[in-house]
Amino acid sequence: xxxxxxxxxxxxxxTAQAIAERDAAFINSLAxxxxxxxxxxxxxxxxxxxxxxxxxLLWLIDIVQEAVNVPLCLDSANPAALKAGMAAxxxxxxVNSISGEARRLEGILPLVAEKESPVIALLLDDAGIPENLxxxxxxxxxxxxxxxxxxxxxxxxxxxxxxxxxxTKTEGAVVAIDSMKILREEYPEVKFSVGLxxxxxxxxxxxxxxxxxxxxxxxxxxxxxxxxxMEQGLINMLYATEMILGRDRFCRNYxxxxxxxxxxx
Amino acid sequence: xxxxxxxxxxxxxxTAQAIAERDAAFINSLAxxxxxxxxxxxxxxxxxxxxxxxxxLLWLIDIVQEAVNVPLCLDSANPAALKAGMAAxxxxxxVNSISGEARRLEGILPLVAEKESPVIALLLDDAGIPENLxxxxxxxxxxxxxxxxxxxxxxxxxxxxxxxxxxTKTEGAVVAIDSMKILREEYPEVKFSVGLxxxxxxxxxxxxxxxxxxxxxxxxxxxxxxxxxMEQGLINMLYATEMILGRDRFCRNYxxxxxxxxxxx
Numbered sequence: 001x002x003x004x005x006x007x008x009x010x011x012x013x014x015t016a017q018a019i020a021e022r023d024a025a026f027i028n029s030l031a032x033x034x035x036x037x038x039x040x041x042x043x044x045x046x047x048x049x050x051x052x053x054x055x056x057l058l059w060l061i062d063i064v065q066e067a068v069n070v071p072l073c074l075d076s077a078n079p080a081a082l083k084a085g086m087a088a089x090x091x092x093x094x095v096n097s098i099s100g101e102a103r104r105l106e107g108i109l110p111l112v113a114e115k116e117s118p119v120i121a122l123l124l125d126d127a128g129i130p131e132n133l134x135x136x137x138x139x140x141x142x143x144x145x146x147x148x149x150x151x152x153x154x155x156x157x158x159x160x161x162x163x164x165x166x167x168t169k170t171e172g173a174v175v176a177i178d179s180m181k182i183l184r185e186e187y188p189e190v191k192f193s194v195g196l197x198x199x200x201x202x203x204x205x206x207x208x209x210x211x212x213x214x215x216x217x218x219x220x221x222x223x224x225x226x227x228x229x230m231e232q233g234l235i236n237m238l239y240a241t242e243m244i245l246g247r248d249r250f251c252r253n254y255x256x257x258x259x260x261x262x263x264x265x
Numbered sequence: 266x267x268x269x270x271x272x273x274x275x276x277x278x279x280t281a282q283a284i285a286e287r288d289a290a291f292i293n294s295l296a297x298x299x300x301x302x303x304x305x306x307x308x309x310x311x312x313x314x315x316x317x318x319x320x321x322l323l324w325l326i327d328i329v330q331e332a333v334n335v336p337l338c339l340d341s342a343n344p345a346a347l348k349a350g351m352a353a354x355x356x357x358x359x360v361n362s363i364s365g366e367a368r369r370l371e372g373i374l375p376l377v378a379e380k381e382s383p384v385i386a387l388l389l390d391d392a393g394i395p396e397n398l399x400x401x402x403x404x405x406x407x408x409x410x411x412x413x414x415x416x417x418x419x420x421x422x423x424x425x426x427x428x429x430x431x432x433t434k435t436e437g438a439v440v441a442i443d444s445m446k447i448l449r450e451e452y453p454e455v456k457f458s459v460g461l462x463x464x465x466x467x468x469x470x471x472x473x474x475x476x477x478x479x480x481x482x483x484x485x486x487x488x489x490x491x492x493x494x495m496e497q498g499l500i501n502m503l504y505a506t507e508m509i510l511g512r513d514r515f516c517r518n519y520x521x522x523x524x525x526x527x528x529x530x
Contacts, residue, residue: 001501166508167516174511203516203530204523205505214507215480240470240477243431244437251432258469265470 001238002041002224003194004073004094005034010047014218019046019056023064031067037229038262042068045075045197055083061088063131073120073226079107086115094118095225098147100125100139105146120158121147123179128154129162131169136161136179144187147173151240152252154189158221158224163194163213173213192217193224196234211237218247236263266503267306267489269359269458270299273325275312284311284321289328289452296332302494303527306359307333310340319346326353338385340493342371352381352480359383361491362425363412365390367403370411378415385423385458386412389442394427396434401426401444409452421453423489428459428478432467438478443529445485457482458489461499476502501528 007030010016018026031042042064046056053076064072069093076082082095096121098108112119121143123129123136130136140159147157161179164172182194194217200209211233214225218241226235239262243254258264272295275281296307307329307362311321318341329337336356341347347360362374362385375385386408388394388401395401405424407462412422414449429437445457466475476498481492483506492499504527508519522528 028404133383140311164512170514170516171511173509199509203520205501208501208505208528208530209509210501211482212509215477215506216484216509219481236470236473237477240473244438244464244474244477244481246436248431249435251435255468263470263473265473 001218001222002193002241002254003039003229004041004043004096004224005031005037005039005229006195006226007034007076007228007230008043008045008064008147009045011045012054013043016047019060020050022059027060027063028067031064031070031256034202035068035070036228038235039070039229041071041073043073043075043096043111043226046081048078053078053137054084057081057085058088061085065090077101077104079104079111079146082108083111086111092117094119094158095121097122098143100142103128105143105243108170109152110165111145111151113152114157116156118156119147119152119193120160122160129164131164133175133178133182136175137182137229140183141186144183144190153189154187157192159183160191160193160195163196163199164199165198165203166209167200173199173216177216177220180217180222184221191223192221194222195227197227207231207233210234214238217244232264236265239263266483266487267458268304268494269308269361269489269491270304271297271308271460271462271491272299272341272493272495272496273308274310275321275470276310280310281312283403286314286324287324292325292328293332296329296335297517298460299347299494300333300335304335304494306336306338308340308361308491310361311346313343318343318478319349322346323353326350330355330367341391342366342369344369344376345475347373348376351382357382359423361385362387363386363408365407367391370408372419374411374415375420378417381421382477383414383421383423383456383519384412384417385425387425388427394429398430398440398443398447401440402447405444405448406451409448409455419452420456423456423458424448425458428461428464428466430463430466431474432465438464438481440475442481443485445482449486454487457486459487460490460491461524462492462507472498480506483507497529501530504528 014113073094074085075224097121161176163176200206338359339350340361364387426441428441431437465471
């Protein structure tokens, strides 16, 4: 599974402060620690504070690229910021994200097609996140129609079904998982990514809930996840679940991870 | 999910010793701690050491019934021992177990039918445990034919698909889970129970693996599990997974368990 490190995110208070103060050491450390913990991509989100998103994003990109040799996941709803970011990166980035919102489809899809970037596609549109399965599927199909029209192969699209917090919606995880299962049937080449931690918002024991959700997502065929790779319980559950699902021949990945301290109880 | 406490088992060294020495305090404590940790049934297995299984089982039953007000799960392959045990219990016990082995079917089924006990049915026969899915299904169907002929309603039968250790068989968990899914389709009223811990035999981090397996079993519709209820990680995963699967309206079970210290991180 592709791990996208979530920590450099301007909507988080500490990162926002580091961006405002141009605290390069803070960002550098967050990037380095996530890469060391196994992040395959580092998400960079400059937030929207102060209206300097593009400038802030370019600053973040410079710091992170200097810190680690890991590709970036450029995280913005703003086509201009993404365009500037895509011109500044040294390795093909993942783009996070398009959605069923007209502005994002029109502004971002051509960039993604041109740069041959993998792209995350959120199951929401101008009316917000549909609560039920049928609403999600409708947006998923619309997105696939659009990515195909833009010439983007299905295998470069990572659908994020968007999990609503179970504290506010009992079926929050189920709707996300069922969306994945059905869209995977309809689009066998498409990939799936989930921003994991929202599921546990507002509840105690968040990392336990995140682990339980990850286990079910992996069974449904998750390809990537936006997580905190320093959340040790998630990494443990990832290896153990892949093994349980019969995807770890002779338990080699699991036992190696254990020996190298990558799994830690 | 029904929790069957696994600790009073004469094939485990310490329990065997306690049985041999008639150490009632040891057995009493194991029973009390499992009940306090949430066991719905206490499994009692007298082992086969010394050929006194029936006497030993009756001794265990007395101690456990004095210690706790929880029904027993009488665990033996020996029809005579089970018959004596079923006559000695004060609450309807679960019977563990029948299988496709002729001796157990003939000896145990009539007892189960007469006493209206729930019964665990193992997917093995005189040739052993089939490695592949088709072999398991064949035994499952044979077992159901037999329980139905004996007049036992499907809803009192708990099929145990038997998980082989993933360390020796990469598909060990998958075969068990797939057996469950298919037999559940064929017999909608039948229940499923799994002896959980064998899956992780021979590997480090056993409780992590057991948790990952439990998460997948619950998604496949597990009704009961033979576990160590003091294994806190399993109890945590049980509550979190039920919530993720949309079975915990308003997260009430999860948050209550958290508040009462039943979930503990």
